[in-house]
Amino acid sequence: MTASPATPLGEPTILPAPVYAAIIAHSRAGKPEEVCGILRGVGLAAYEAIPGHNIAAERIENYEVDPQTLLRQFEFEEAGEAMMGIYHSHPVSVAYPSATDAWNAHYPDALYFICSLEHDDAPVVRAFRMTPYFLDLDYVALRDALGFYETRPGLWGYFQAQERPLPSLLANLGVRAPFYIVCAVDADGTVEGRVVEITEHPVMVTPA
C-alpha cells in the first residue's frame, strides 16, 4: 500500500513526548528491520514505551513481539494498568496497517501504533484499533473471486477502502470499511480467515 486510505477516527490517544520520542528512537535504531514493543498505560493514555525484541523470521517487513515482553502485561494489570498499545516500525512504508499487520492483530483491546520512517527526517506515528471478526465465510472462494494478493507465502489479503464500492459478494458482511479480509491456507489445505476492521485514533503528543 502506498497511499494512506480514508479511515474513521476514534478518540485521540495521548502520548507523552518522551514516549513518542522513545518509539521513534527505537524505530531508527532498528532500521532497516522493523522493531516492536509495547505501551504501558490506561485506556487511551500511554505512560511508557517498553522496547521488545522482534522475533519474526522476516524482520524487514514483519514483526512479532517476543513473549517475555508480552508477559509484562500481567504485571501492568496487577498495578491497575494495561498493555494499552503495541508499536512497530515501518522502515520504508507509510504508517498504515498492512494485511500482515491485520493478520497479526491479536489484541483487539490494544491500539496498534505504527512509526513510519518513510521520510527519515520526518517520522510519523499513527495509532489504529484493529477489530477482528471471525466470520464463517468461504475465504478461498472470496480470494479467487476478488483477487486477493499473496502478502507472504500462504497468507492472502484484500483491502476494502472506504471510498470504493463494496463488491456485491461483500454486501452482507456487516463490517464497515476500511477493512482487510485476510486468510491463511496452509500446506495441508487448512483455511483460517477473518475480517479486520480499522479505526484510527489520532495521536496527541503532550509535554511530559
Ligand SMILES: [Zn+2]
Ligand atoms: Zn506493519
